[in-house]
Amino acid sequence: MAEKATPQPHDIDNYPVAPKELELKQVHIYVRHGERTPVGVRLTGQPANLPQYWSFCKTARRLQASVSGLAQGEDTDESADDFLRARKIVEREDGHSVDGDCLLGELTDVGRMSTYNYGKSLRQLYIEKLGFLPDTLHKSDEVYFRTTNIPRTTESLQQIIHGLYPTSKCHVDAVPPLFVRNAKDENLFGNASSCKRLEILLIGFAQAAATAYNHTLEPLDKKLSKYIGGNPIRVDGKPRASGILDTVRAAVAHNIKVPPEFEEKGVIDVIERAVVTEWFAGYKTEEVRRLGMGRLLQDLSEKMDHKVEHGEKDPLKILVHSTHDTALAGLTSTLDVFDEKWPPFTASVTFELFKKTAGSGQSGFLQTLLRLSTSPFRSSGPEYFVRMRYKNKDMHLPICADEGKHLEGKPEFCRLEVFRERVKELTPKDWEKECEPAGIAGAGGK
Incomplete structure (x- = not known):
């Protein structure tokens, strides 16, 4: 049977809780948008007979846009803004319209529900099960939400937020912004x-x-x-x-x-x-990895480093990025854990940052060995680890496989120093120069 693109919410019951000596400090999530219509019209004729118009968009057709209520020459004042209420309806080529028709590539009612459920699963995991996030959002600086400038990812993110922090669990003054970048600055996918x-x-x-x-x-x-x-x-x-x-x-x-x-x-x-x-x-090549995913991984690494450096002075706990299938495949490929399958709707890649206090769970003899070790990853202070997850599974990163590069006995917990060094190798030193048609000699790799 053709694989059904089923949603990939977090498996709460089977989520592998980290060892007790590790404390979760920050979570970075990259999630594909929810179910959508095809981006092109195909297989509509005989004998396939798939629909040309997909009527799965009956919800969220009401629009409320901020419009200026000022007459020319009046003083500018935010309170003067008015709101225009309208309904969006897809008009077919012949001028006919059917309520509920979707645009090509549009998030459908099914996609809205699955992304809402994805947000609910985040709440169940990181609030109800782990107690990592506050039950009610009082300060928007604890969360970060970003989307590509595409309607289906923006709407997916809105649904996720509503599932994670519904209105009843969000303080009236805690209105988290939805960050979006101009096309030339976008790095949530390989920006060709x-x-x-x-x-x-x-x-x-x-x-x-x-x-x-x-x-x-x-x-x-x-x-x-x-x-x-x-x-x-x-x-x-x-x-x-x-x-x-x-x-x-x-x-x-x-x-x-x-x-x-x-x-x-x-x-x-x-x-x-x-x-x-x-x-x-x-x-599979180093140059495409650098140009396609290098800047995204650099952003992730820098935010983790900021958390490590500033500790509790950095309140940011969870970062949710609404993106596309190409981002998930690009990330997993770049870190050598891609399963060679097209990422399903609402699948996600998660990076969790953990802190281990120096000496916790270690014998005095082992602590002495660590202090005397010449390993570049030895640390006398707190240690930090990164765990990558995809499709509800821990990813064992090949870069962290060697002894000393991961938490002892737990290869899925990669040492932050090791992860950081790999990201540094993947980060373009001069993005614009490397993006010139001829590239830069030596910027590529294997």
Whole structure:
């Protein structure tokens, strides 16, 4: 059967609580938006018969926009602002409209519910189970929310916030801002539009994937070509294999019946393997990792370092970033833990920062050995560890696998120093220079 893009809320019951000597200090979350409509119109004709218009957007059609209530020449005053109430309705090409129709790529009612549930699962985990966050939000400086400047990620984040801190649990003066960056500054995904070198590299890897995988798709033509106008299914076909996968996954997520061939695991797995290679094979190289994920990881590392340096003077506890599938695949690929599967809706990558007080849980003999050790990761003060999680599983980062680079007996807890050093290697020293079409000699790697 085609894999249903099921939501990935936190598994509260099976969440692996950290060893008692570790204290959770900060959490960074990167979550894919909720279920949406396809970004293009595909498989709508005979005999596939998937809908051209998806009527899954009946909620949140009421708009309230701040408009100026001032007449020309009047003094400016915020209290003079008025509010315009309206309803958003999608108009079809022929001028006809149906209440509840969605735009292409729009967050649906299903996606709104799943992201709300994701926020509720954050509350259940970090407030009710762990007591890490306050039950009621009184100060907005304890939380950080950021989204890409795309409606489906912004709306997903709003739902997540409402699940984490519903109105009844949010002080009237605690209104957390939703941070968003201009397109040229965005780093919550591999920003090829602002980095020409990255664009060139990704196009090259996509072309290479077509050369390598198109022949593996040929056997599917007898089954699938009838659904795409008689065309062969190819990485670079019309429609592209990635577009077909996108439409099928979106349909399955909304319980829309797809042609039976797309329910065969042997069919969808072959398509997914080709598409994942097309989009993410580049992240096996150091240069794509630097240009695609380096700045995001730099942001994360710097915020963790700030927390370590300032301790309780830095009140920030949780950072939630609403982003896209490409960010999750890029992050896991860059850190060598990608499962080669397309990230589901509302899947998330989490980085948890823990503090271990010097000497806690260690014998006096072991403490002496640590003090005498010549290891660059030896510390006589508090020790810090990072745990990465994806799809409710701890990720054992290869960079932390060696003895001394993780918490003894717990390889999923990577020493912050080790994690920091790897991020430093991945951080572009001169972003604009490295993004020039020719790049910088030596900036790449393996």
